[in-house]
Amino acid sequence: MAGIDIFLQNVANGVLMGGVYALIGIGLTLVFGVMRTINFAHGDFVVLGMYSAVLFNALLGWDPYLSLLLAMPIGFLTGVIVERFILSRVIDAPPESALLATLGISLIIGNAILLTFGGEPRSVQVSYASSTFSIAGVNVSMVLLLAGIATVIMIAALYALLNRTEIGRAIRGTAENRLGAELVGIDTRRIHSIVFGLGVMLAVMAGVTLIPLLFATPTNTGAVFTLKAFVVTVLGGLGNVGAAIAGGILLGVVEVLGASYFMSEYREAYGLIAFLLILLFRPEGLFGRTVKRV
Amino acid sequence: MPNVLRADGITVKFGGLTAVNDVSLSLGSGEILGLIGPNGAGKTTLFNAVTGFAPMHSGRITFLDQDITGLPAFKRTRLGFGRTFQTERPFExxxxxxxxxxxxxxxxxxxxxxxxxxxxxxxxxxxxxxxxxxxxxxxxxxxxxxxxxxxxxxxPKVIFLDEIMAGLNPPALREMIAFVRSLTAQGLAVLMVEHIMEAIIELSDHVIVLASGEKIAEGTPHQVTSDERVIEAYLGTD
Amino acid sequence: MTKHLIGLGLLLAAGIAYPAIFPNNLTIAISVLLFAGWATSWDLLGGWNGQVSLGHASFVGLGAYFVAIGQSQFGLAPWWTMAMAAAFAAILGYFWGWLTFSLRGPYFSLSTIAVAEILRLVAINEDWLTGGATGVFIATLPEPFGIDLFSRTAQFYMALAFAAVVIATVIVISRARFGFQLRAVREDEDSAMAAGIDPTATKLKAFMLSAALTSIGGGIYGIVLAFIEPHVMFALLLSVQIALTAIIGGRGTIWGPAAGALVLVGAGEMFRTTFAEANMLIYGILILVVVLFVPRGIVGELARRHIRRLYAKRAQS
Structure with a gap:
């Protein structure tokens, strides 16, 4: 293959991987945007989604995409419960309290899965796992494309929810100014529960979508996903849902190009370096509005 | 009286907004300088610029004949600045x-x-x-x-008091006024931002009046309180 | 201060007697002591200075690698390599802090994870330096005064000395100017500046000291393990464990982190058969309990009650 073809293939891979990263990132960024809470357990909710697909496949023989029908509502409810009983109690405490609380939740989820399923990697075999097709000489993985489509649908749905519905208006109001929202009669406690429920639902969805592609392990994968989600959201702009797509794609491309043209062992590091640079020099994110320096 | 502190042409801008425009002041040891003005006049901003807690756009500050313009706040403290905060900030x-x-x-x-x-x-x-x-x-x-x-x-050699009288009940206010006066007896220079006119009139040797970031009057307490521009500035905003 | 130093002396005496009384429980005691030392070192920055680091495993790894590589490749004795590790950790801490101290609160914590992860990737990938993902093995160690450093008893005394030195450092600092500067910066940076304190310099000093002390414990850990892998030494989970040990025990208190180490390692041992490798579950549950019900941690809460009681008494008399 000529250099330009390799480059195009790399970019395509990066963009597709980026779609998945975006899907992991939106839940985190939504929660941060509204609740100003950095959810450390986000990646573990992704892993929870992966294991739910494993479970539905083992018990009922369902395809991962079919199991979304059950996994997503369960994820939503889990999020609402966690918010009600844990996070709502620390929302007005110093910001580290929420970080530590979600860190605790992260450890509990990861280790509870470890106790239930054991430590060996799990996955769901699907017939289309390794199928690819080619567009203009560029190979595209079926699973990644599906995940990408899921991302786009999810973000469009989220966008519609935020902009076209009454509840979306309340969510945006709460994100903008919590006190002001309460003054006009919005129950921000309820909004927080809903938003955290949505965040967990999105994480679970990302996990289910990824299971044909990746193996799930109880504790390590969660931390990896949480880090990826941080990088995506910080690249895009913390709290900016639409920019999560841009952040995800940017991370995907940076990783793939960095790995193919510099040192492939440091694939994971490129995203982290970009993350640090953005945090330090442009904390509002590449695509975010200018906000007060954190 | 020798100058302890001197600030010339202090200008502070936030974005396109000029919060303090070309204000100068000087302060001798044992002297009390009162800084008054309606809300939003730029008193606290000027105060923070002089103490090093807010960046200045232009101007020059000298303290005991040393140019301290641009020194970080903690270095000014080490040279002899002491300050209070408007909303008290104890190490809780x-x-x-x-x-x-x-x-x-x-x-x-x-x-x-x-x-x-x-x-x-x-x-x-x-x-x-x-x-x-x-x-x-x-x-x-x-x-x-x-x-x-x-x-x-x-x-400190100079102490900056930011609305230290606000919200005190009358006996506490009397005590505080007496206390501030006792500081000057030890040769301390005092710059105070204050809303309580009673305290300003009783304590200040010299008063500067700010409105919309500009110095509109300066003089003894008696002079400024009878100044028409000052009266207008206060009535105009109230 | 004297009160605390006497307390430390008594614990030290008990510690010296420990191997003779419980010769079969040395490994777990080493674990408690190392975590006590690490958590106390972490607390200089995280508790006393309020900068929550989730990257301290980097310094543990640094210490362990200095000792292991120094011994296996250059034949350097551990005490030299530990001193070198401490110096290097302080330098690393300086640059790390210089890079990230403009960030506050949770953002600082996030940045420490990113830096630590990058360092972990370096440790895994730079084979020439670290032996890569396969790790380094310590095959021989010098025998100072005929002491076998591979024996658990010798390792116990090293860990005991480490924990004692770190706690003594904190006791002295808590009463000294530096201790007050640390706490002032934690409480309110502007107010600290008004007291003539340079917040950035204070945080840098805290980070450097914390990093150097942690790396010395890391060196001892390297000797205890004798086989060092980057996955273990630089793991995010180890960073999290160190931070949570201090926070659960009580941030910004002299005995909190050590108490946290005792509780957490002890609980881990108690539930070892129940939870097996899932013993981090205990950390998760306890940190939730602490955040929701005892935000000052175990010792912090006890100390607060003690102070209130004292004050109530004085107010009465």
Whole structure:
């Protein structure tokens, strides 16, 4: 293959991987945007989604995409419960309290899965796992494309929810100014529960979508996903849902190009370096509005 | 009287907005300078620019014939600035004595000496009996005195008081006025931002009036309070 | 201060007697002591200075690698390599802090994870330096005064000395000027500046000291393990464990982190058969309990009650 073809293939891979990263990132960024809470357990909710697909496949023989029908509502409810009983109690405490609380939740989820399923990697075999097709000489993985489509649908749905519905208006109001929202009669406690429920639902969805592609392990994968989600959201702009797509794609491309043209062992590091640079020099994110320096 | 502090042509901008425009002031030892003006006049901004807590756009500050323009706030403290904050900012998890110790350690390294300074300052502001109380538990009047104690414990040559009288009840106000006067007797220069006219008139040797970031009047308390522009500035916003 | 130093002396005496009384429980005691030392070192920055680091495993790894590589490749004795590790950790801490201290609160914590992860990737990938993902093995160690450093008893005393030195450092600092500067910066940076304190310099000093002390414990850990892998030494989970040990025990208190180590390692041992490798579950549950019900941690809460009681008494008399 000529250099330009390799480059195009790399970019395509990066963009597709980026779609998945975006899907992991939106839940985190939504929660941060509204609740100003950095959810450390986000990646573990992704892993929870992966294991739910494993479970539905083992018990009922369902395809991962079919199991979304059950996994997503369960994820939503889990999020609402966690918010009600844990996070709502620390929302007005110093910001580290929420970080530590979600860190605790992260450890509990990861280790509870470890106790239930054991430590060996799990996955769901699907017939289309390794199928690819080619567009203009560029190979595209079926699973990644599906995940990408899921991302786009999810973000469009989220966008519609935020902009076209009454509840979306309340969510945006709460994100903008919590006190002001309460003054006009919005129950921000309820909004927080809903938003955290949505965040967990999105994480679970990302996990289910990824299971044909990746193996799930109880504790390590969660931390990896949480880090990826941080990088995506910080690249895009913390709290900016639409920019999560841009952040995800940017991370995907940076990783793939960095790995193919510099040192492939440091694939994971490129995203982290970009993350640090953005945090330090442009904390509002590449695509975010200018906000007060954190 | 020799100048302790001199600020020339201080201008502070936030984005496109000019919060303080070309204001100058000077202060001699043992002197009290009052800074008054309606809300939003730029008093606290000027105060923060002089003490180094807000960046200046232009201007020059000299302290004891040394150019301190652009020095960070903590270095100004080391040279002889002491300040209080408008909304009191005690180190909440520390006790009253520990709060003052933090400041006392600026001039001495030994614990016993720092403690001696801290206790004498607490005695001076009337908080000696509260030394071991958590700072978080103090009431407003005592938090104010703790602010003062912290500012005094750095052994300043000039002290900046930001609305230290606001919200005090009449007896507490009388006490505070007497206390500020006693500071000048030790040769301390005082710059105070204040809303309480009673305190300004009684204490200030000299008053500067700010409105919309500009100096609109300057003189003795009697002169400025009878100045028409001052009256207009106050009435115009109220 | 004297009170605390006497307490430390008594614990030290008990510690010296420990191997003779419980010769079969040395490994777990080493674990408690190392975590006590690490958590106390972490607390200088995280508790006393309020900068929550989730990257301290980097310094543990640094210490362990200095000792292991120094011994296996250059024949350097551990005490030299530990001193070198401490110096290097302080330098690393300086640059790390210089890079990230403009960030506050949770953002600082996030940045420490990123830096630590990058360092972990370096340790895994730079084979020439670290032996890569396969790790380094310590095959021989010098025998100072005929002491076998591979024996658990010798390792116990090293860990005991480490924990004692770190706690003594904190006891001295808590009374000294530096201790007050640390706490002032934690409580309110502007107010600290008004007291003549340079917040950035204070945080840098705290980070450097914390990093150097942690790396010395890391060196001892390297000797205890004798086989060092980057996955273990630089793991995010180890960073999290160190931070949570201090926070659960009580941030910004002299004995909190050590108490946390005792509780957490002890609980881990108690539930070892129940939870097996899932013993981090205990950390998760306890940190939730602490955040929701005892935000000052175990010792912090006890100390607060003690102070209130004392004050109530004084107010009465």
């Amino acid at each position: 998890e520390l006790t009253v004595l520990e709060n003052v110790l933090v400041a006392a350690f600026l001039t001495v390294g030994r614990r016993s000496e720092a403690e001696r300074i801290a206790r004498s300052v607490l005695e001076q502001v009337g908080l000696a009996d509260r030394a071991h109380q958590p700072a978080l538990d103090l009431n407003l009047a005592r938090r104010r005195r703790l602010e003062l104690a912290k500012a005094l414990a750095v052994k």
